[in-house]
Amino acid sequence: QVHLVQSGEEVKKPGDSVKVSCKASGYLFISYYIFWVRQAPGQGLEWMGVINPINGRTNYAQNFQGRVTLTGDTSKTTVYMELSSLTSEDSAIYYCARGIYYYDSSGDNLYYFDFWGQGSLVSVSS
Amino acid sequence: QSVLTQPPSVSGAPGQRVTISCTGSSSNIGAYDVHWFQQLQRTGPKLLIYANANRPSGVPDRFSGSKSGTSASLAITGLQADDEAEYFCQSYDSGLSGYVFGTGTKVTVL
Numbered sequence: 495q496v497h498l499v500q501s502g503e504e505v506k507k508p509g510d511s512v513k514v515s516c517k518a519s520g521y522l523f524i525s526y527y528i529f530w531v532r533q534a535p536g537q538g539l540e541w542m543g544v545i546n547p548i549n550g551r552t553n554y555a556q557n558f559q560g561r562v563t564l565t566g567d568t569s570k571t572t573v574y575m576e577l578s579s580l581t582s583e584d585s586a587i588y589y590c591a592r593g594i595y596y597y598d599s600s601g602d603n604l605y606y607f608d609f610w611g612q613g614s615l616v617s618v619s620s
Numbered sequence: 621q622s623v624l625t626q627p628p629s630v631s632g633a634p635g636q637r638v639t640i641s642c643t644g645s646s647s648n649i650g651a652y653d654v655h656w657f658q659q660l661q662r663t664g665p666k667l668l669i670y671a672n673a674n675r676p677s678g679v680p681d682r683f684s685g686s687k688s689g690t691s692a693s694l695a696i697t698g699l700q701a702d703d704e705a706e707y708f709c710q711s712y713d714s715g716l717s718g719y720v721f722g723t724g725t726k727v728t729v730l
Contacts, residue, residue, distance in 0.1 A: 531721075537622070538708065538721050538723045539665070540622075541718050541719040541720070541721070555716075556717070589664055589665070591664075591665075594670075598652050598671070599652070599672070600651050600652050602652070602712075604652065606653075606667070606671070607655070607657075608667050608670075610664030610665050610666070612664050613662075613663075613664050
């Protein structure tokens with residue numbers, strides 16, 4: 495079955511960068527986009543970006559443009575999310591999720607998220 | 621930060637029916653499908669409903685979704701103790717050119 499297993503907890507200082515991994519198994523890795531979503535304490539979920547594992551093409555949410563980088567390694571069936579210039583507001587649980595491509599009722603080609611990783615806690619504190 | 625609005629909490633006795641609303645605007649729910657997720661304590665979200673009203677394989681038919689205009693709803697019938705969780709709605713927003721989520725609703729089984 496499908497599994498997305500993420501790397502462990504990270505503790506960082508303001509100004510640092512963090513790199514979180516998401517290892518996929520149980521399906522053909524290159525056939526599905528991987529999305530990243532974060533959840534700050536007491537907050538809702540926030541979409542960060544998406545990567546196409548087959549060619550590495552990415553699309554980032556406006557709030558994270560210039561600070562987030564998604565990369566993939568097809569040999570390891572793993573996707574990485576790197577976030578730079580960390581502040582305390584970046585303390586959150588970071589999730590990867592597999593995207594299912596479908597035709598939305600609007601007629602657009604969009605994605606919904608069918609499997610999620612277990613989450614990676616990132617804490618930023620001086 | 622969340623674009624879609626949900627009630628912070630709903631509760632019901634075992635066996636009862638509860639509904640969770642998700643309110644958006646013409647740039648998100650009014651134009652695009654809504655998906656629903658269940659999040660148990662300290663786990664990744666689980667897909668419950670996709671494209672407004674469809675259940676993935678393995679999700680009980682006690683869970684149902686609907687959409688009308690700029691709002692959507694998730695209904696849980698025959699409420700059970702292990703339905704206690706946080707529930708999120710999600711859609712796409714054309715103004716933000718990205719995926720947006722609801723504020724989340726905590727369901728408590730009395």
